[in-house]
Amino acid sequence: MSQSRSPESPAAVARAAPAVPPASASREPPSALDLAALRAELDALDDALHDLLMRRFALVGRLAESRAKGDGPALRPGREAQILRRLLARHAGPMPAAALVRLWREILAASTALQGPFSVAVFAPSAGSGHARLAREHFGAATPIRPLPTPAQALAAVAAGEASVAVLPAPEEEDTPEAAWWTKLDSPRTQVVARLPFYRPRFVAGDPEALVVSVLPADPTGRDRTLIRLEAEAGQSRARLAAALAAAGFAPLSLMLQREGAATLALAEVEGYLAGDAGALARLAALPFARAQLLGAYAVPETGE
Numbered sequence: 001m002s003q004s005r006s007p008e009s010p011a012a013v014a015r016a017a018p019a020v021p022p023a024s025a026s027r028e029p030p031s032a033l034d035l036a037a038l039r040a041e042l043d044a045l046d047d048a049l050h051d052l053l054m055r056r057f058a059l060v061g062r063l064a065e066s067r068a069k070g071d072g073p074a075l076r077p078g079r080e081a082q083i084l085r086r087l088l089a090r091h092a093g094p095m096p097a098a099a100l101v102r103l104w105r106e107i108l109a110a111s112t113a114l115q116g117p118f119s120v121a122v123f124a125p126s127a128g129s130g131h132a133r134l135a136r137e138h139f140g141a142a143t144p145i146r147p148l149p150t151p152a153q154a155l156a157a158v159a160a161g162e163a164s165v166a167v168l169p170a171p172e173e174e175d176t177p178e179a180a181w182w183t184k185l186d187s188p189r190t191q192v193v194a195r196l197p198f199y200r201p202r203f204v205a206g207d208p209e210a211l212v213v214s215v216l217p218a219d220p221t222g223r224d225r226t227l228i229r230l231e232a233e234a235g236q237s238r239a240r241l242a243a244a245l246a247a248a249g250f251a252p253l254s255l256m257l258q259r260e261g262a263a264t265l266a267l268a269e270v271e272g273y274l275a276g277d278a279g280a281l282a283r284l285a286a287l288p289f290a291r292a293q294l295l296g297a298y299a300v301p302e303t304g305e
């Protein structure tokens with residue numbers, strides 16, 4: 001190939017052009033021409049994105065019409081977690097990952113609503129509650145979200161079919177008996193299906209976290225945690241509960257206790273998705289406690305770190 005360039009090639013034109021063009025050369029400064037070209041390209045990309053979104057929603061409409069998912073809530077928290085993890089794994093370039101997740105949360109929320117009525121009950125003692133914000137960010141701008149003054153009322157709304165899901169504070173060791181809603185969770189009728197926020201750029205201790213409760217179990221995602229509620233005799237020590245769980249193959253990631261009259265209730269968080277795992281369920285049933293019950297599972301949230 002010849003190394004010489006034709007006088008019309010862009011490089012040649014650039015070399016030949018004076019460093020500062022005379023004012024008469026063009027009515028618009030070069031930057032304005034660039035801006036118009038860039039905006040035209042942005043418009044073309046917006047149209048392409050919009051076309052794809054319209055196709056995606058038409059497909060969700062077909063999925064709903066097929067009745068392949070049967071009755072019950074359209075929400076599939078496990079599937080949503082897999083979609084977000086896949087997109088985060090392929091994400092590159094200057095768009096913040098948090099913006100990617102925010103866009104897809106709106107898409108997934110609208111796609112859930114397209115399949116049937118969907119609403120949220122959130123325990124929110126005040127209007128600006130962090131858990132109300134978590135619910136809004138996860139379930140989207142258009143989803144009906146009802147703030148309720150106690151966790152018990154939010155759970156009752158789901159049990160009565162008045163809300164599709166409840167958003168409740170992630171349990172903490174210092175919770176009062178009223179705040180420790182997990183002691184009353186009527187599993188498997190209602191169970192934990194997700195943990196919020198699913199994505200955050202970095203972990204900040206003290207930021208609000210929530211669990212989502214629904215009537216339909218979440219699907220396994222490959223990276224899940226299961227919640228187990230143990231009922232033991234009064235005065236049972238934390239060390240003994242933890243040791244018994246570990247001996248059965250369920251080393252707890254966290255273990256919270258609530259003393260209730262003649263019983264000690266414990267909430268253990270363990271690695272993996274145990275529902276449907278016959279071996280794990282047999283080991284759980286063989287634990288030396290009055291009762292061991294699964295309270296649900298959630299996809300392990302992602303951070304950008």
Ligand SMILES: O=C(O)C(=O)C[C@]1(C(=O)O)C=C[C@@H](O)C=C1
Nearest residue numbers: 074075076077079080108111112
């Ligand atoms: O895969 C499904 O079951 C869907 O309903 C589709 C879809 C989606 O838009 O991708 C929508 C809502 C569900 O929570 C999960 C995924």
